[in-house]
Amino acid sequence: MTPGDGRFILIHAEIIGLIESSVERGHPSREAGGILLGSYRGDHIEVSGFTTPYPQDRRSFALFDRIDPLHQSSALRTWQQSTGTDTYIGEWHTHPEASPSPSWLDRRTWRKLINRSHAPMVFAIGGFSDIWWGLGDVDGIRSLYEHVE
Numbered sequence: 829m830t831p832g833d834g835r836f837i838l839i840h841a842e843i844i845g846l847i848e849s850s851v852e853r854g855h856p857s858r859e860a861g862g863i864l865l866g867s868y869r870g871d872h873i874e875v876s877g878f879t880t881p882y883p884q885d886r887r888s889f890a891l892f893d894r895i896d897p898l899h900q901s902s903a904l905r906t907w908q909q910s911t912g913t914d915t916y917i918g919e920w921h922t923h924p925e926a927s928p929s930p931s932w933l934d935r936r937t938w939r940k941l942i943n944r945s946h947a948p949m950v951f952a953i954g955g956f957s958d959i960w961w962g963l964g965d966v967d968g969i970r971s972l973y974e975h976v977e
């Protein structure tokens with residue numbers, strides 16, 4: 829995947845599989861989500877790991893609120909085990925729709941995270957048919973969907 833500016837974003841296949849298999853259908857269904865883990869390689873980003881919902885996360889039909897502290901400790905453990913190359917790199921969650929796009933709340937939440945991390949971040953939303961991918965940095969959040977290769 830590329831944002832069209834020479835940068836590449838490499839997503840490991842098991843992450844795509846995880847997001848696809850986390851989308852719940854029917855009633856009652858709940859959104860799922862977690863963080864994305866990976867590394868910055870020059871201008872490029874490799875997404876190689878993830879967390880899945882933990883018990884304290886808030887989950888409902890149209891909401892995933894990642895509040896369980898285990899996501900953060902998982903990111904810290906990954907960083908330590910990789911001796912500082914792999915880190916918290918983004919967010920994923922699911923939507924109960926075919927071709928998802930970020931909600932107003934998603935964008936507001938992500939902008940706060942970007943401002944805190946001072947680094948580009950990758951965002952994914954899984955739906956029944958498609959996964960929406962985005963890249964966010966201080967210039968804003970852009971959809972990568974049109975540039976899928």
Ligand SMILES: [Zn+2]
Binds near residue numbers: 921922923930934
């Ligand atoms: Zn959302």
